[in-house]
Amino acid sequence: MIRSLAAAGxxxxxxxxxxxxxxxxxxxxxxxxxxxTHVYPxxxxxxxxxxxxxxxxxMADTMRFTPARIDVKRGETVTFVVRNTGAFMHEMVLGTEQxxxxxxxxxxxxxxxxxxxxxxxxxxxxxxxxxxxxxxxAGAFMYGCLVPGHWEAGMKGVIDVAAK
Numbered sequence: 001m002i003r004s005l006a007a008a009g010x011x012x013x014x015x016x017x018x019x020x021x022x023x024x025x026x027x028x029x030x031x032x033x034x035x036x037t038h039v040y041p042x043x044x045x046x047x048x049x050x051x052x053x054x055x056x057x058x059m060a061d062t063m064r065f066t067p068a069r070i071d072v073k074r075g076e077t078v079t080f081v082v083r084n085t086g087a088f089m090h091e092m093v094l095g096t097e098q099x100x101x102x103x104x105x106x107x108x109x110x111x112x113x114x115x116x117x118x119x120x121x122x123x124x125x126x127x128x129x130x131x132x133x134x135x136x137x138a139g140a141f142m143y144g145c146l147v148p149g150h151w152e153a154g155m156k157g158v159i160d161v162a163a164k
Contacts, residue, residue, distance in 0.1 A: 036118050042095055042141040042159075045118035046077035046134040054079045059123065059145060061086035063153035070143075070159045077134040084123035090145045093120040094133060094159070100144045104151040138163040 036045040057080050058066045072078055082092045093100060121129035135141075144156035 039136060040095070040119065041099075041137065042119070043133050043135040043137065046079070046132040048079055048130070048132045051077050051079040051132055054081055056080075057082045057092060057143075057157075059084045059086060059090040059092065059155070061088055063145070063150055063155040065092070065143065065145075065155065065157040068157045070157065071162065072135050072159060073162050073164055074135055074138045075164075077132065079130055079132045081128060081130055082121050082123055083128045084125055087125050089122065089124060089147060090150065090155070091120060091122045091147060092129075092131065092143050093146050094131065094141065094143050095119065097142050100142055100146065100151065100156070104144070104146045104148075107146045108148050135159070135161045137161065 035047055038044060053076075055070060055078055057070075059082065060066070080092065084090045093103065095103070119131065119133065121131055123129045138161050141159045141161060142156055143159060144151050
């Protein structure tokens, strides 16, 4: 009986592992995740097909973004092409200063947290990711790397959203 239970358990694990592997190995050209309609205080996910311009953002192990300041207009949709030129993992997260500070504190406690928000990308060393964003409100917003210690080291920038 113990052998049959063990065999059944192993078979169940094998089936679940295969199902999980299949789900994660789905073709990259498959169905795309729909664009979120959720509006945050700093805007909403944008449609890449409606992007007005592309802004290159480089992240480096000096704990700096280049550029450190970005100017956009309210209602503008931009695509950030985020490149990691360093040897360490970095990320770009858009938000208000308060939201980024709170998230940076949470990351200190839960550094292995998984994220899947439209306003952030994790970029491996030598890699490149994109964020397409529509800025729906005028004001000063920020972007930062919330990998523990990076925000505190000054890895942040300002997005100035003009009224028009």
